[in-house]
Amino acid sequence: MLTANTALLREDDDALVDIRDYVAGQENKGLLRFLTCGSVDDGKSTLIGRLLFDTKLIFEDQLAALENDSRKHGTAGDEIDFALLVDGLEAEREQGITIDVAYRFFSTPRRKFIVADTPGHEQYTRNMATGASTADVAIVLVDARQGILPQTRRHSMIASLLGIRHIVLAVNKIDLVSFDEAVFERIAAEYRAFAEELGFTTIQPIPMSARYGDNVIRSSGKTPWYDGPSLLEHLETVDIEAEAEGKPFRFPVQYVSRPNLDFRGFSGTVAAGSIGVGERVTVAKSGKQTRIRRIVTQDGDLDVASEGQAVTLLLEDEVELSRGNMLVTPEARPHVADQFSATLVWFDEKPLLPGRSYILRTETDEVSATVSQLKHRRNINNFAEEAATSLDLNEVGLCNFSTQAPIAFDAFSDNRTTGAFILIDRLTNATVGAGMIQRPLRRAANIHWQALDVTRQSRAELKHQKPAVLWFTGLSGSGKSTIASLLEKKLHAAGRHTYVLDGDNVRHGLNRDLGFTDEDRVENIRRVAETAKLMADAGLIVLVSFISPFRAERRMARELMSEGEFVEVFVDTPFEECARRDPKGLYAKALNGEIQNFTGVDSPYETPERADIHIETTARAPEELVDEIEAWLKERGHC
């Protein structure tokens, strides 16, 4: 398809080059992935359109369609609007903006390129991050008339966080400032000054007019004062190879292949380094050692597998190994920990809440995780560290993480593949954040779980009961505490060992430092759930009486407990009835605006979707309801 390459083919058709040789030459070219970013209207899409056009990569029918579209949607007057080549969604063409990242492909005699054209609007930052996560070079565009804008800084910071080490500062629309060298130098100097702490290896400023092609693929006569490379010359020569070399062997296990009893293969892609048949490897999480027996591919066994290859490994010994674990070199093992610090970029409209349980996914592993501490948020303008209790959409912060099981990882600065993760919301399954791991926390390294001889089962047997956590949720004043207290009396009289954890009481002690913001409510529940878990472990039937308004936290509590141990009891009383009862006079105050963040008034209550026990208090007396719960427990052998 490349007319740019036709020069390599001899004109004479009979002498049709040895195509196989030609193809081999094509394939040995290096690949460079880059993105264009920067603020809205700085000309990102136009630049890519120009690159494709000038490297002759636009087909005739595409050009005809583009001319047609330019007349309909174009913003370049009678001329061709190159942005329409990449803005492929209807909404984008109608609004003249880029919403999501578009990938385009081109090649020159020296390199192949994959370009990610990313949106400039702040609200679409996560799409910019998507494009940046796989790129080697970022072209940061700046409108020469506007200079450096907040989005220039934000995108540069995200590029830096995601591990991009090479920046092209494209000072675009230089034609609109009369090709003025002083403007160019001022912007370049300002950029270098603020980018100093972002750790880029190279920053190449280029004065440019994407619309007219100045300094895009060849040097422009209109900027005689500029003696640097054109954009394309720079992209063809910038050295990115050095980064991948010399890293220790890492093989995240993706899939276990067992076609028959004699074959147990571990499939995956080598994330770093290389390994040969007969060499020793260590299972990251267990520390068990073995050797490589075979490296299997359909094209025949290999002697060595190295970074980027998708292979299937057979091992000498039967070791415990499955998806989520890693095979690594014994000389340099990764960290294995359940607590670590990481930089987090937040992608969701709903803010990050420390203490809330999210799903954390690395390339192949998946665990429950919470942010145990939000250390600080980064200000995108001056990169300063600021105190914060949550992260909003597009914000960046440094967090301590705690996972339910240990994961194997490297620092992101050492390895972009094994040091990264995403966070997923448990209810919506949305990808809500991206993390770059800094380091394991010391306390995780030193505190090991103590396996004790007296087990939870033996403790429960001594009490002749099956432990349970009855989680009473409902509005304030719905009758949770009344019912829990009545039930405890009854169970106690029957010789059962119980304990009631009451929302109000716990706030006088364990949780006295917490308020009623969303973040504090989440932490409040987390502590109570952990306490209930310890009590259940001790063999008790625990009655938790807590408003616990959010589904996510109730689900988190459920997942903390053993299977069948958590019993969600929805104490269902309509808001009007609770407000009428108002045993503590709180509704009157909240409705008067004297109390903030009151559940049901100005803070939401998320109704349980599938409570284990659902009781409606307006229909029956508390005693009847307690009998019903007791019968439920008896049926399942708890008492």
Next chain:
Amino acid sequence: MPAALTHLDRLEAEAIHIFREVAATFSKPVMLYSVGKDSSVLMHLAMKAFYPAKPPFPFLHVDTTWKFREMIEFRDRMAREKGFELLVHVNEEGVRDGINPFDHGSNTHTHVMKTVALRQALDKYGFDAAFGGARRDEEKSRAKERIFSFRSAGHGWDPKNQRPEMWKIYNTRVAQGESIRVFPLSNWTEQDIWQYILQENIPIVPLYFAARRPVVDRGGMTIMVDDDRMRLQPGEKVEERLVRFRTLGCYPLTGAIPSTAATLEEIVGEMLTARTSERQGRLIDRDEAGSMEKKKREGYF
């Protein structure tokens, strides 16, 4: 140290990684098999990904009943030779209503026999992930699509609200009824496809090679008369010409190009000097502006 990986080696490894990721995380995947060259490459990669085992999912062909006869023969031969499980789905309601590209136009025909048929098949078997051979270089709305592309319970695509896709960490979680379309060839170009077919000697439908075929000129395209359902319009004349196809679909909607390229080498040579895109030969993409995005939002691949 072994020789550095070539560009095609990297594309191959990326696709294999994607195949394995789906097999490891979804409960009921399927591969959409359209019998074209991209499907041939996809099948070849699926075989590699799970070797020595067979791919742990069936292949699904949505048959509009208007495919070239040679495609159907090729499909059945591949299923026999490679030993994969082949499911064929036809929208029987569409057949009963006599939907065809001549009377109902390409839009309605494609919607009923392809998009609706695909949705029927996915619902019937309850697949939660479906591989497709779409590439980002094919078309502008495809250039915007994720490798793991989320679909609502109604199979709809919401291009303005796609999940971020960071590194090679794919979010494979879906709720009941929702699904993910997976595109292992996202980063391949048409040129890569042909060069890979050449390198790996992958079997493809003979229609891709030049041969003398009976054709008529219609609406600026060269249409092959594949069976006697093709109705000639006044003034149309069937001629034998040396042609081949760059893409394959329903025969009344797919344009042939004049060509003498009868070997893979000659096809790649022809590709290198092509002046028009492969989709030019597809009537359905030209019907209206933004037509691909619209079809995709409705559930088309």
